[in-house]
Amino acid sequence: MVSTKRLGYGFNGNQSPTMLLVPRSAKGKRSVRKKSRDNHTNAIDMLATIAADLLLESEKSFTAPVIGGPSNPTSNGTLKKEDLFEVKPIKEEAFDQGSCSESVSGSNGGCALKEHGKLNSDVCSKNPTQKELMTKCISGDCGYPFERHSPCYAECWEGNLAGGMRALNQCEPLTNMSPDIWKGLETCILGELMQLDSKPSALVSSDSSVEVPSSEDHIPRNTSFPTGWWEEKQLHLDRDDDDDENCSRCTHGSTITSKVFRSHDKQNDRIKKLLMSKFRKDSRLSTNRDFPNSDVDKKLLFSSRKIGYTRKRTQRYPFKRRKCFHRGLMSTYDEAVNYEYMSNLPEINMKVENFDMDASLHEANIKSSNVTGQRSIHESEDFHVKLRIKSFKVPELFVEIPKSATVGSLKRMVMEAVTAILRGGIHVGVLLQGKKIRDDSKTLLQAGISHGDKLDKLGFILEPDNVTLSPPLLTNHEEPSPLLPCNATEPLTRSPSATPLADPSTIIALPELPNPSAVNSPESDHNSFHFPMDVPLQDDHQDEISSDSRALVPVPATNMNALSIVPIQKRKRPEHSQRRIRRPFSVSEVEALVQAVEMLGTGRWRDVKIRAFDNANHRTYVDLKDKWKTLVHTAKITPQQRRGEPVPQELLDRVLAAHAYWSQQQARLPTKPSPAEDCMLN
DNA sequence: GTTAGGG
DNA sequence: CCCTAAC
Numbered sequence: 001m002v003s004t005k006r007l008g009y010g011f012n013g014n015q016s017p018t019m020l021l022v023p024r025s026a027k028g029k030r031s032v033r034k035k036s037r038d039n040h041t042n043a044i045d046m047l048a049t050i051a052a053d054l055l056l057e058s059e060k061s062f063t064a065p066v067i068g069g070p071s072n073p074t075s076n077g078t079l080k081k082e083d084l085f086e087v088k089p090i091k092e093e094a095f096d097q098g099s100c101s102e103s104v105s106g107s108n109g110g111c112a113l114k115e116h117g118k119l120n121s122d123v124c125s126k127n128p129t130q131k132e133l134m135t136k137c138i139s140g141d142c143g144y145p146f147e148r149h150s151p152c153y154a155e156c157w158e159g160n161l162a163g164g165m166r167a168l169n170q171c172e173p174l175t176n177m178s179p180d181i182w183k184g185l186e187t188c189i190l191g192e193l194m195q196l197d198s199k200p201s202a203l204v205s206s207d208s209s210v211e212v213p214s215s216e217d218h219i220p221r222n223t224s225f226p227t228g229w230w231e232e233k234q235l236h237l238d239r240d241d242d243d244d245e246n247c248s249r250c251t252h253g254s255t256i257t258s259k260v261f262r263s264h265d266k267q268n269d270r271i272k273k274l275l276m277s278k279f280r281k282d283s284r285l286s287t288n289r290d291f292p293n294s295d296v297d298k299k300l301l302f303s304s305r306k307i308g309y310t311r312k313r314t315q316r317y318p319f320k321r322r323k324c325f326h327r328g329l330m331s332t333y334d335e336a337v338n339y340e341y342m343s344n345l346p347e348i349n350m351k352v353e354n355f356d357m358d359a360s361l362h363e364a365n366i367k368s369s370n371v372t373g374q375r376s377i378h379e380s381e382d383f384h385v386k387l388r389i390k391s392f393k394v395p396e397l398f399v400e401i402p403k404s405a406t407v408g409s410l411k412r413m414v415m416e417a418v419t420a421i422l423r424g425g426i427h428v429g430v431l432l433q434g435k436k437i438r439d440d441s442k443t444l445l446q447a448g449i450s451h452g453d454k455l456d457k458l459g460f461i462l463e464p465d466n467v468t469l470s471p472p473l474l475t476n477h478e479e480p481s482p483l484l485p486c487n488a489t490e491p492l493t494r495s496p497s498a499t500p501l502a503d504p505s506t507i508i509a510l511p512e513l514p515n516p517s518a519v520n521s522p523e524s525d526h527n528s529f530h531f532p533m534d535v536p537l538q539d540d541h542q543d544e545i546s547s548d549s550r551a552l553v554p555v556p557a558t559n560m561n562a563l564s565i566v567p568i569q570k571r572k573r574p575e576h577s578q579r580r581i582r583r584p585f586s587v588s589e590v591e592a593l594v595q596a597v598e599m600l601g602t603g604r605w606r607d608v609k610i611r612a613f614d615n616a617n618h619r620t621y622v623d624l625k626d627k628w629k630t631l632v633h634t635a636k637i638t639p640q641q642r643r644g645e646p647v648p649q650e651l652l653d654r655v656l657a658a659h660a661y662w663s664q665q666q667a668r669l670p671t672k673p674s675p676a677e678d679c680m681l682n
Numbered sequence: 683g684t685t686a687g688g689g
Numbered sequence: 690c691c692c693t694a695a696c
Contacts, residue, residue, distance in 0.1 A: 579690070580690065580691090582690070603685070605684075606684060621685085622684090622686095623690075625685075625687095629686095
């Protein structure tokens with residue numbers, strides 16, 4: 001018996017950032033849209049993207065970006081010119097510390113914007129050039145209807161005045177799209193947002209101004225910053241007037257009147273009709289590229305280059321901002337799986353081709369849009385729920401390995417473990433407030449994955465495919481567990497329930513260690529160094545993982561409790577765990593098996609197991625029996641017919657001999673010990 | 683829980 | 690390596 005200290009490691013994958021843009025009406029988890037193929041859909045795409053941006057940020061509270069350049073103004077507010085022109089890349093780490101962290105902590109939710117607002121105020125007051133530039137961007141001089149999507153404004157935000165100026169100069173006005181049209185579109189979208197806010201007082205009044213109540217009350221307490229998008233917008237517009245007061249206004253959510261709502265209602269309705277009509281036609285004529293030449297159609301056909309730039313911006317900012325200000329939110333999205341396609345951010349983020357699939361909803365939209373004032377909340381169906389999955393975690397793994405093991409062996413163990421989990425296929429489970437959403441046919445809206453407060457509780461789970469559905473076990477796993485970041489730094493210490501590895505008898509001898517019993521131990525062979533799969537798959541263990549880590553912890557296959565709640569498509573073994581990983585017998589294992597069978601015979605596999613494979617936890621006596629069966633078969637066929645690692649002919653000869661002998665013995669006296677065993681017993 | 687045998 | 694009948 002080998003006694004050796006083991007090191008426990010917990011793994012949680014770390015993968016590339018992802019962002020998903022999914023229409024609310026999308027069904028199922030795989031409703032990722034295909035990329036748009038023409039300018040028409042590009043235009044809709046862009047509008048949808050913008051709308052989604054606005055929507056999300058109105059719901060989840062938009063937070064201001066951090067100025068990249070003069071991020072650390074001196075106490076007296078003095079800013080050097082070179083500071084303004086210096087492009088300082090924003091490091092993500094910066095968002096996890098300092099004022100960002102404070103603002104995230106919750107008590108002073110307005111701190112982030114306050115800081116930012118003051119900062120920007122300082123910048124503006126000290127540098128009228130930047131202020132002017134920003135104003136130009138806001139006013140639409142660069143042709144972008146929403147300043148946040150304006151390249152020059154974006155640059156200004158980051159303090160990159162030179163870049164902002166360059167962007168402004170390079171920016172071609174969208175001559176095909178009159179400002180009024182854009183204003184109208186904007187108003188339409190914002191109208192949707194207000195409706196979504198579910199505030200009865202959110203009205204589009206006929207006097208061309210809109211009173212927008214604060215969304216503060218609807219912001220989850222654990223979100224970082226209770227400020228609506230329009231509030232931030234207003235902050236920009238009113239920055240000339242004050243600085244600190246901006247913050248208090250935003251934070252306390254007083255009623256404001258925003259310039260952006262001052263559009264003409266009739267025009268808005270007309271535009272909306274055209275837009276909705278356009279969307280509807282698009283959904284019906286998805287393959288028809290000859291689009292009607294309505295005004296909107298023409299005006300939607302603008303340069304795709306701009307769209308691309310806009311998208312680039314829309315991806316860029318939410319990523320940074322929420323990293324800073326929405327830590328609590330982001331953490332729920334951090335859970336993820338290492339899917340290759342997930343890393344293709346630009347592709348996924350532009351999936352809005354079938355922007356509107358629900359014709360009935362469109363009808364409702366058009367119908368309701370004809371009615372001024374209250375509109376159905378279903379209008380928001382057309383917008384998107386934007387989920388940013390920062391990373392997907394691979395299943396949490398547990399590896400126990402002697403300190404003396406090599407790094408290479410550790411790598412192999414991890415590789416084996418990962419392979420074992422992935423080989424059976426894998427799928428994503430969706431958790432909302434700790435509960436599984438099993439009905440793939442539900443829309444996101446129906447499932448409740450549409451509102452900001454709910455999105456906080458949204459999580460994803462990576463699960464093996466070969467799992468089963470067992471209702472009696474549901475309650476165990478369905479307990480709402482807050483989805484928080486998982487550090488998984490103490491994976492093994494939190495398992496009070498003894499695992500097989502805690503038992504010395506299950507410790508696997510490793511080649512690096514002197515092993516007195518290695519003579520008969522197949523595990524002493526270098527090739528037989530395997531990841532102890534039995535260990536991490538204990539039920540109790542996994543339950544703790546699921547509840548403690550609270551992250552996207554994919555459920556190992558043999559966790560019956562967890563697996564039981566997983567809806568599956570490919571369910572080949574409904575009531576059982578994932579197939580064990582294939583572990584070919586090494587030559588030394590074969591030798592040990594042959595030797596044991598020579599002594600014990602072919603009908604005492606349990607004894608064979610105990611005698612020769614007691615340390616090999618992954619070899620059951622059934623495995624040994626099966627292996628012997630295949631060995632006999634292998635010995636009978638020609639070497640050319642054999643596959644896998646060649647077994648020495650000497651061993652195969654012994655197999656045949658032993659097989660012949662014990663077949664004969666079993667026919668005569670099934671219980672008589674072999675001469676060899678007699679010798680051993682003596 | 684083991685064994686044996688088909689898949 | 691899985692599954693299961695038979696013990």
